Amino acid sequence: MDIHLTKVFTTFLLFFITAVMEILGCYFPYLILNQNKSHWLWIPTALALAAFVWLLTLHPAASGRIYAAYGGIYIFTALLWLRFVDQVSLSRWDMLGGAVVICGALIIILQPQGLVR
Numbered sequence: 225m226d227i228h229l230t231k232v233f234t235t236f237l238l239f240f241i242t243a244v245m246e247i248l249g250c251y252f253p254y255l256i257l258n259q260n261k262s263h264w265l266w267i268p269t270a271l272a273l274a275a276f277v278w279l280l281t282l283h284p285a286a287s288g289r290i291y292a293a294y295g296g297i298y299i300f301t302a303l304l305w306l307r308f309v310d311q312v313s314l315s316r317w318d319m320l321g322g323a324v325v326i327c328g329a330l331i332i333i334l335q336p337q338g339l340v341r
Contacts, residue, residue: 227334232333232334235283235293235333236297236333238279238282238283239293239294239297239298239329240297240301241279242276242279242280242294242297242298243294243297243298243300243301243302244301244305245272245273245275245276245279246272246273246276246298247301247302247305248268248269248272249269249272249273249276251305251309252265252266252268252269252272253265253266253269256269280294289332292332293329293332293333294329295325295329296325296326296328296329296332297325297326297329299321299322299325300322300325300326300329303318303319303321303322306318
């Protein structure tokens with residue numbers, strides 16, 4: 225099994241940036257609708273969601289496999305968001321769950337004919 229660490233890192237980074245765009249696309253409307261923030265946030269909402277969709281197209285594999293691996297990275301990113309943006313301490317269960325989904329994403333990404341070949 226020939227694993228290229230640069231490709232693995234690039235894949236994770238691309239999924240991470242994709243997850244941040246998806247979270248921003250949901251977070252801005254949350255601020256507008258639940259915290260009465262400026263309606264101008266609809267513009268970055270649209271840009272974040274457009275970037276999210278475009279970033280998903282950059283992965284060279286079947287879309288179902290991409291979404292499955294991305295789901296693990298998304299959960300991990302959402303936990304980072306919870307900790308650093310929402311300022312909520314992560315529980316042991318959060319950290320364990322984050323580790324499990326990262327392992328699951330790695331299994332999908334590193335399989336023969338996976339995402340980094």
